[in-house]
Amino acid sequence: MTATAERLADEFDRLVMLVGDQTEEWDRAGSIPRNLLRDLGSRGMLCPQVDARYGGIGAGSLDTGEATARIGSLCSSLRSVMTSQGMAAWTIGRLADSGQRQALLSDLVQGRLAAIGFSEAGAGSDLSAMTTTIRREDGELVVDGAKVWVTAACYADFLVIVGHHEDGAGAVVVPTTAPGVRVRRVGDPLGCRAAGHADVTLDSVRLPLDALLGGTSYSLPMLVTTALAYGRMSVAWGCVGILRACLRATTRHAAKRRQFGRPLAEHQLVARHLAELFVAEQAATRICEHASRCWDAGSADLVVATILAKHTGASQAVKGAASAVQVLASAGAHDGHVVARAYRDAKLMEIIEGSSEICQLILAEHAVATG
Secondary structure (H helix, E strand, O other): OOHHHHHHHHHHHHHHHHHOOOHHHHHHHOOOOHHHHHHHHHOOOOOOOOOHHHOOOOOOHHHHHHHHHHHHHHOHHHHHHHHHHHHHHHHHHHHOOHHHHHHHHHHHOOOOOEEEEOOEOOEOOOHHHOOOEEEEEOOEEEEEEEEEEEOOOOOOOEEEEEEEEOOEEEEEEEEOOOOOEEEEEOOOOOOOOOOOOEEEEEEEEEEOHHHEHHHOOEOHHHHHHHHHHHHHHHHHHHHHHHHHHHHHHHHHHHHHOEEOOEEHHHOHHHHHHHHHHHHHHHHHHHHHHHHHHHHHHOOOOHHHHHHHHHHHHHHHHHHHHHHHHHHHHHHHOOOOOHHHHHHHHHHHHOOOOOOHHHHHHHHHHHHHHHO
């Protein structure tokens, strides 16, 4: 194990102890303590892949993935905040100029919190329908638009907002305290209830010119793909965590709970659920490991491998969580229980960072092109 991997493992060992049994309470309250998030951020744990030159841990995708799965097995809401911070950091790292990277990435590993906004009410998977604009006026930038379901926006100090800019698209850094910014919490979300989902309105928000990452325009597909690549990888590993949590809870229950004179695990139809959960966790893990190795190696197969990992992880997490609830029955059907949370949280994973249908279309196109 490298020194970086050891540092990351040590940090996440401490995080597991910090989280303890608070996850049910966070889920019911719909909130994670902000001071905890700032503490994690100040140790680089919310975006572990930020390079050491900016004060980050500098972890690779594989080590970050295993850490993400570990947190995902405890709390998908906390993992979602990690994904959001990581996406913001990754986007800044890819698009910003050197001065912006130094300032913003250093902030993100010193306790400031960030989120990234793509989706709009009329532009979910079809990001070409985006209406948010970033324009230059009187030596400033003016941002107008509205974003929906921005994960972690309720906690964020600043937002990375994607919109149309000149003849292309741009990403702009918007402080949540700037005049014209309104952040409204999404009420009673289906899953990841404590992830700080919010709708964001930007009404003639005026910013300095250097708030535009890189100071130029990009093609919308390139800009979106840059950020979504990190998000898909993080969600995929988070789904591995959901499967591990379901497998652990289900096997323990099935080994102890007795029906008709023997443990549930010895009933064949229950054993089938356990076997399928085990297979799902193993398959998702191996596909995520492959994608992360492609990421760390800079492989040309990275895009397809990442989409495959996200699609497989999400679809298997949904099926696995349903099986876990079925086996635990009433024992796992109360609000806040780990498998009840998994059942709700997993469904959102089939929607975010590219829906299952979008992933299938991309994978089908790849299959035809290479067949």
